[in-house]
Amino acid sequence: MTENEERTGWMAPAPGVRESQRIPVAFWGFHDRFKRAYRKYAELHLGDERLAGRVVHTVFLNLLRGWPRLMEEASPAASAWAHLKEAVDDVLIAQGRDSAMAETAVFHRVARAVLEDARDEFAAMESSVGLYPAIARLPGRQFDVMVLHYVLGCTTAKTAAIMGITEATVRSHRLHARNRIGRELGLAPEPEHPED
Numbered sequence: 001m002t003e004n005e006e007r008t009g010w011m012a013p014a015p016g017v018r019e020s021q022r023i024p025v026a027f028w029g030f031h032d033r034f035k036r037a038y039r040k041y042a043e044l045h046l047g048d049e050r051l052a053g054r055v056v057h058t059v060f061l062n063l064l065r066g067w068p069r070l071m072e073e074a075s076p077a078a079s080a081w082a083h084l085k086e087a088v089d090d091v092l093i094a095q096g097r098d099s100a101m102a103e104t105a106v107f108h109r110v111a112r113a114v115l116e117d118a119r120d121e122f123a124a125m126e127s128s129v130g131l132y133p134a135i136a137r138l139p140g141r142q143f144d145v146m147v148l149h150y151v152l153g154c155t156t157a158k159t160a161a162i163m164g165i166t167e168a169t170v171r172s173h174r175l176h177a178r179n180r181i182g183r184e185l186g187l188a189p190e191p192e193h194p195e196d
Contacts, residue, residue, distance in 0.1 A: 027067055030080070031060055037162050038084050040152050045088050047100030059087050078164025085144075101147070102132040134181045142177035145170055 035056065043052035063070055063080055073079045092099060135146050141163070148159040149170070156174075160167045 023064065024067055026071070027064055030063075030076075034077070034080070034162055035060070037148065037152065037154060037158070041084065041147065042088050044101050044104050044147065044151065045099040046091060047104050051091070055087050055091055056084070059084050062087075075164035077161060081144075081163050099136065101136055101151075131181070131185070134184045135177075137184070138177050138180060141165075142173045142180070145173040146177045146181075149174060 038059065039052055039056045042055050043049050046052050046055065059080075062083065070076050070079055132151075135143060135151070138146060144163060145159055148154040148162060149156065154162065156167050156170050160170045163170070
């Protein structure tokens with residue numbers, strides 16, 4: 001990066017790209033920070049790694065096109081997260097199907113259990129069959145917190161950053177979601193433990 005690029009916050013276009021197509025350095029930071037989580041979230045819902053990659057790529061292109069406007073938002077991360085969720089929902093609606101989250105999450109849990117050799121894969125699948133559909137029935141933000149934190153393994157801080165909310169809000173949504181799931185599955189509510 002040149003001194004001028006550092007000062008202006010914009011990177012020069014790649015060779016063969018017109019001068020008007022400069023990409024803000026801040027965009028690349030945002031992209032690097034959230035791309036992996038966005039892709040894992042999309043793949044969880046779409047059940048297709050390649051399709052998830054295309055959807056996330058399109059989302060980031062749209063974010064880049066509206067970058068100045070996005071940076072004026074009160075919470076750019078929350079706006080970008082909403083855009084990702086809308087894009088995933090649009091694909092599911094266009095394909096006339098529901099989210100593959102329950103099946104995909106069960107697969108990931110079983111694979112993790114087998115790889116870690118921590119528990120029998122059938123026991124892992126059996127316990128997941130009731131849990132993941134219960135997660136899928138949660139209200140929007142509680143659902144996102146549970147998927148990001150428990151299914152995709154994001155920390156409280158990372159979940160807050162991705163969703164554009166505070167860590168306290170993440171903990172609150174997590175506690176309410178766990179209590180709701182516990183009631184639905186007939187389990188005693190547990191107090192919130194600081195996991196990270």
